[in-house]
């Protein structure tokens with residue numbers, strides 16, 4: 293399949309999953325994960341009309357997007373990889389959404405940048421739903437306290453939650469948990485579901501699915 297066919301196939305699968313879940317397909321935003329992809333593939337996705345992209349690393353994202361950004365006013369870039377505090381200023385200059393707010397130090401840094409007059413992107417908190425030691429994200433039992441710190445102490449506005457389920461677990465358990473946590477805390481955005489499991493995330497209310505290899509082909 294070429295990239296055009298891949299995008300058409302994924303869009304059709306999102307639509308089918310939405311219909312099965314009695315959801316409006318417009319309520320699910322496709323984030324095309326362009327990390328490690330060539331500029332040729334990125335340009336092809338832009339030519340197809342795709343405008344929402346996800347990147348894992350600040351520097352790589354700058355390299356991918358600095359040249360395109362001025363020509364696509366409606367481009368929306370999501371940071372979906374871990375953010376070091378010392379890259380926070382670069383990240384907020386480039387990204388429209390940071391999905392990986394995951395610790396007090398980063399919340400404090402973002403708050404300082406906002407107080408210095410910088411515009412913050414929309415923020416999602418990453419939740420480590422599988423409680424995996426090697427994975428970043430706030431533990432489910434710590435989420436309430438962390439959200440309180442972000443909003444009350446740092447004045448940050450949190451729009452939603454994001455998770456990456458453990459590879460060996462049924463993903464639906466994690467999507468259900470993330471949806472429950474979002475509901476409990478009145479958060480409306482749910483970034484969950486990747487190439488192999490996005491159809492399982494849609495019935496649980498995913499508002500954003502992050503799809504890389506199924507759209508662009510395997511990463512080098």
Ligand SMILES: *Cc1c(COP(=O)(O)O)cnc(C)c1O
Pocket residue numbers: 325327348372373456486487488502503504505506
């Ligand atoms: C790489 C990545 C994706 C996309 O993964 P695919 O399996 O290629 O769809 C989604 N979310 C995050 C956080 C990622 O790092």
